[in-house]
Amino acid sequence: MQVARELDWLYAAAGAKIVTCVGGMDYRTEKRSLERGAHIVVGTPGRLRDHIERRSLDLSGLRAAVLDEADEMLDLGFREDLEFILEAAPEARRTLMFSATVPKEIAKLAEDFQRDALRIVAQGEAKQHVDIEYRALSVAARDREHAIFNALRFYEAQTAIVFCKTRANVNHLMARMGNRGFQVVALSGELSQQERTNALTALRNGRARVCIATDVAARGIDLPGLELVIHADLPSNSEVLLHRSGRTGRAGAKGVSALIVVPAEFKKAQRLLQGAKVVAEWGPAPSAEEVQIRDDVRMLEHPALAAGIGEDGVAAARLLDRFGAEAVAAAFVRLWREGRSSPEELSDVATPVASARESGARSAHRSGSACQSGAVAGPRRAGCCRKSAMRVVSPKTRSV
Numbered sequence: 518m519q520v521a522r523e524l525d526w527l528y529a530a531a532g533a534k535i536v537t538c539v540g541g542m543d544y545r546t547e548k549r550s551l552e553r554g555a556h557i558v559v560g561t562p563g564r565l566r567d568h569i570e571r572r573s574l575d576l577s578g579l580r581a582a583v584l585d586e587a588d589e590m591l592d593l594g595f596r597e598d599l600e601f602i603l604e605a606a607p608e609a610r611r612t613l614m615f616s617a618t619v620p621k622e623i624a625k626l627a628e629d630f631q632r633d634a635l636r637i638v639a640q641g642e643a644k645q646h647v648d649i650e651y652r653a654l655s656v657a658a659r660d661r662e663h664a665i666f667n668a669l670r671f672y673e674a675q676t677a678i679v680f681c682k683t684r685a686n687v688n689h690l691m692a693r694m695g696n697r698g699f700q701v702v703a704l705s706g707e708l709s710q711q712e713r714t715n716a717l718t719a720l721r722n723g724r725a726r727v728c729i730a731t732d733v734a735a736r737g738i739d740l741p742g743l744e745l746v747i748h749a750d751l752p753s754n755s756e757v758l759l760h761r762s763g764r765t766g767r768a769g770a771k772g773v774s775a776l777i778v779v780p781a782e783f784k785k786a787q788r789l790l791q792g793a794k795v796v797a798e799w800g801p802a803p804s805a806e807e808v809q810i811r812d813d814v815r816m817l818e819h820p821a822l823a824a825g826i827g828e829d830g831v832a833a834a835r836l837l838d839r840f841g842a843e844a845v846a847a848a849f850v851r852l853w854r855e856g857r858s859s860p861e862e863l864s865d866v867a868t869p870v871a872s873a874r875e876s877g878a879r880s881a882h883r884s885g886s887a888c889q890s891g892a893v894a895g896p897r898r899a900g901c902c903r904k905s906a907m908r909v910v911s912p913k914t915r916s917v
Contacts, residue, residue: 521559540564541710548573562598576606586737587616603630648766651797652775655866663861664802671803674745679729680761682750691729697858704730748776755792783869799868808860816853
């Protein structure tokens with residue numbers, strides 16, 4: 518649905534007909550759209566295969582097949598569906614695959630279904646995301662959730678994503694955060710397509726500011742103003758770390774990727790960071806005092822205080838005359854803090870000492886480095902999530 522929206526505006530002037538085929542949506546509506554004809558069909562592997570088998574999607578005139586997030590499709594077990602779709606397509610088609618990482622399975626798929634393929638790599642592959650600030654927050658095991666609350670309150674991001682390993686963790690954390698007044702939605706595999714769409718709509722229009730998600734549900738989503746990614750549970754590998762973190766720091770915007778690390782996971786976190794070739798600043802999670810100080814700064818910078826008196830002068834004079842300046846200011850402070858979750862007191866935890874290898878990487882990072890490559894899924898209004906400079910690895914490389 519996200520890709521279809523981008524294609525709609527991109528090809529609007531050309532009058533292109535874009536049709537989506539997505540599991541969980543109305544099959545009959547999709548069939549009618551396909552019968553009316555389409556220039557571009559965007560779909561999930563399983564639903565596309567259904568349409569092909571039921572003869573509602575005819576690939577005989579297909580000129581280009583594009584696989585986005587190709588690595589994740591294989592991880593999720595879609596290879597059989599992908600092979601079926603590509604085998605049903607004309608041999609003369611073009612085949613393009615986009616992937617932030619290139620495991621052996623992707624290279625093999627490319628070899629099977631592409632001819633004389635060139636591998637095009639975003640400049641600076643396997644280097645840090647220069648627009649993402651990585652933080653590793655050392656917390657006591659019992660303070661994991663409290664550290665997440667404090668981090669959300671400290672950064673006060675326009676939109677934030679909190680990643681969990683399982684659906685159960687998502688549901689538990691959502692209930693806890695909802696009770697504390699956070700505007701939160703969830704994305705997990707148990708939700709219907711409509712429920713996922715509603716959750717993303719709430720994030721885009723500002724009705725929700727925090728999304729709690731599993732890796733599968735949040736794969737590839739692009740949310741404007743997403744400034745903070747929190748890893749409530751550490752990712753399974755370095756590639757997942759990069760994919761999660763890549764939800765922020767897009768199109769030249771800045772973002773923060775914060776790992777919540779308990780003592781038992783210090784070594785795992787260090788391995789993940791080294792494997793991803795990113796440097797994180799280790800330290801404690803924001804304390805209650807730090808959250809309060811940041812809150813007070815934001816309060817003093819509130820636009821209403823700099824707007825001048827204007828037409829509200831008479832009402833303002835009545836308030837001052839009746840209650841006095843200090844009482845009115847105190848009421849403003851209470852209204853500012855109302856609805857915001859109170860920050861939590863956290864236990865002190867020792868922070869791991871950076872190894873010599875990490876220190877060297879940090880020096881290289883500070884001296885300036887190119888950005889991490891990512892999946893380039895076509896033009897966007899806000900631009901690609903990575904720098905746009907490209908290079909061809911080798912004209913003889915049979916790869917993605």
